Amino acid sequence: MTVGHVVMWLIAFFFLYLAIKKDFEPLLLVPIGFSIFLVNMPMAPLTGKGQLIEIFYHYGLEWEVVPCLIFLGIGALTDFGPMIANPKTLILGAAGQMGVYIAFFGAILFGFDIKEAASIGIIGGADGPTTIYLTQSLAPQILGATAVAAYSYMSMVPLIQPPIMRLLTTERERKIRMKQFRPVSKTERLVFPFLATALICLLVPAIAPLVGLFMIGNLFREVKGVGRLLKTSQEELLNIVTIFLGLSIGSTMQAENFLNPQPIFIFFLGLVAFAASSASGILLAKLMNLFLKEKINPLIGSAGVSAVPMAARVSQKVAHEYDPKNYLLMHAMGPNVAGVIGTAIAAGMFMSMLE
Numbered sequence: 001m002t003v004g005h006v007v008m009w010l011i012a013f014f015f016l017y018l019a020i021k022k023d024f025e026p027l028l029l030v031p032i033g034f035s036i037f038l039v040n041m042p043m044a045p046l047t048g049k050g051q052l053i054e055i056f057y058h059y060g061l062e063w064e065v066v067p068c069l070i071f072l073g074i075g076a077l078t079d080f081g082p083m084i085a086n087p088k089t090l091i092l093g094a095a096g097q098m099g100v101y102i103a104f105f106g107a108i109l110f111g112f113d114i115k116e117a118a119s120i121g122i123i124g125g126a127d128g129p130t131t132i133y134l135t136q137s138l139a140p141q142i143l144g145a146t147a148v149a150a151y152s153y154m155s156m157v158p159l160i161q162p163p164i165m166r167l168l169t170t171e172r173e174r175k176i177r178m179k180q181f182r183p184v185s186k187t188e189r190l191v192f193p194f195l196a197t198a199l200i201c202l203l204v205p206a207i208a209p210l211v212g213l214f215m216i217g218n219l220f221r222e223v224k225g226v227g228r229l230l231k232t233s234q235e236e237l238l239n240i241v242t243i244f245l246g247l248s249i250g251s252t253m254q255a256e257n258f259l260n261p262q263p264i265f266i267f268f269l270g271l272v273a274f275a276a277s278s279a280s281g282i283l284l285a286k287l288m289n290l291f292l293k294e295k296i297n298p299l300i301g302s303a304g305v306s307a308v309p310m311a312a313r314v315s316q317k318v319a320h321e322y323d324p325k326n327y328l329l330m331h332a333m334g335p336n337v338a339g340v341i342g343t344a345i346a347a348g349m350f351m352s353m354l355e
Contacts, residue, residue, distance in 0.1 A: 004255030005040045011253070012037035018155060025155030025310075028128070031243055032151065035250020047251050057248040061143065064136055066245050067129035068213045073238030074129075074308065074340070075217025076230055080192050082334040085181035088288070088296070089331075093338020095284035096304020099124030099277030100346050103269045110265050115139045118350040120266055123150045124273025125343030126157065127306035132249075133210055134347040138354055144252025145263035149270035151249065154307045160271075161278050161302050161314050168282045169298045174322045176297040178331045189222045200345060206355070207348030214340070278302045281335060303332040304339045312336040 015033030019026040039047055046053045060066035083089050104121030112120060119135040123146060131150035135143045153160065165174075193215035201208040220230040252258075281301030289295045299319050303311040312332035319328045 001042050002255065004259050005042060007259060008040040008253060008255045009037055012040070012250075015152075024158070025151065027239075027242055028151050028246055029155055031246025032148065032250045035247045036253045037250075039251045039254050047254065053247055053251045056244050057251055060241070060244045061132060061136055061248050062140070064133055064209070066241050066248065067133040067136075068209050069237060069241045070129040070245065071210050072213040072217040073233050073241070075214040076220050076233035076238075078214075078218055078221070078308065078337055078340070079333065080189065080218060080337060081184040082181065082330050083337050084184045084188055084192060086331070086334050088292075089300070089334030090338045091288070092281050092285060092296075092301050092304045092335035093340075093342045094304075095301065096277045096281040096306075096335065096339045097125060097342045097346050098280035099273035099275065099305075100343070102276045103273030106272060107265075107269050110269065112265075113139075115354050116142055118354055119146050120269050121273060122146075122343065122347050122350070123153065123266075123270035124277045125306045125339065125346065126150065126154050126274055126277070126311070127340060127343040128154055128245075130210065130306070130343050130347045132245075134350060137351055142262070142266060144249065144258060145266040146270070147249045148253060149267050152267075153270060153274045154310070157305075157307045157310045158314050158317075160274065161311065162318050164275060164278050165282060165299055165302050165315075165318050168279060169286070171322060173286070173298050174319055175326065176295050177323070177326050178297055178300075178328065179294060181331070186222070190219075193219045193222075196341070200341070200348075204345055204348030204352060206351035207344050210344050210347075211341075214344070274305065277305050281305070297326075297328055297331070300328055300332040300335055303336040304342070306336075306339045306343045308336050308340055309333060311339075 012033045015029045018024040019029035045051050100121045103124050104117050107117035107120040115138040119139045122131050122134050128150045132147050135146045197215045200211045217233050220226050220233055281304035282298045285296045285298040285301035299315045303315045305311050312329055315332035316329040319326045
């Protein structure tokens with residue numbers, strides 16, 4: 001045993017503390033944290049070729065199967081209605097990707113090569129599966145650091161975003177009440193997955209596996225006769241691949257690979273990216289209010305990151321602190337869902353240019 005193993009155990013216990021005590025994304029951080037603890041057992045036959053966790057990693061992450069199946073489950077859980085009813089939220093979702101490009105150029109300045117910089121930048125979208133998908137394609141050598149950073153910041157959305165939201169908005173802006181949006185027809189809900197798939201895959205074909213499974217999962221939600229498929233996608237399948245995902249990510253954090261300055265820079269740049277993405281959505285909403293008759297509550301701009309639905313819940317929670325009768329959750333789901341699509345498109349652009 002080395003000091004490095006003990007340090008990684010402490011990191012594992014910190015992740016488990018956040019999950020168990022603070023309730024920060026326990027479904028992810030519990031398997032990730034315990035996997036970090038497990039793979040840092042000296043001489044344990046877990047991560048060598050053909051050994052248990054290496055098999056999960058090889059077939060799940062190296063083959064990029066798990067991120068796509070996660071997107072299938074997310075699609076089955078996603079309601080596109082708020083975004084369809086209020087298309088302006090698409091713009092807020094796009095603004096939520098600003099941190100991706102800030103971190104991309106920042107990583108280049110820190111000395112990372114362009115493929116590594118793209119993989120680090122995508123952390124700003126707070127989308128773990130997309131981060132894994134892109135990093136595995138462009139820079140697999142930093143997969144552990146980028147994946148853990150992405151999921152760490154996803155889990156700490158309730159900790160990171162509220163101070164940014166309060167800093168950039170006034171109390172009057174936080175109390176803005178938004179009108180209930182129009183009902184979305186069944187036809188619109190059924191057409192949207194096909195329209196979005198065609199448009200995105202024609203423009204950015206590299207991201208077709210993620211977007212395709214995301215949209216078919218959503219189609220399961222909207223078609224009445226596939227209840228069993230919907231239930232499996234939302235529950236059993238999503239739970240199974242989440243376990244494999246957590247174990248595989250944790251396995252990349254062995255002491256000999258992880259304890260060097262590079263992951264520290266990646267964590268720092270990821271935090272900058274996530275904070276910038278949250279701030280840019282808020283600032284764009286404030287700018288849009290200068291021209292809109294029906295004002296947008298700027299708090300929903302922070303939901304333009306891809307942490308679904310946690311970022312939308314944080315927008316609701318902060319608004320509720322200042323006006324207990326202000327219900328922003330469904331309005332915030334618009335930019336939140338748009339952020340998932342925006343991050344996937346950003347990843348597809350990087351893959352198209354750099355692979």
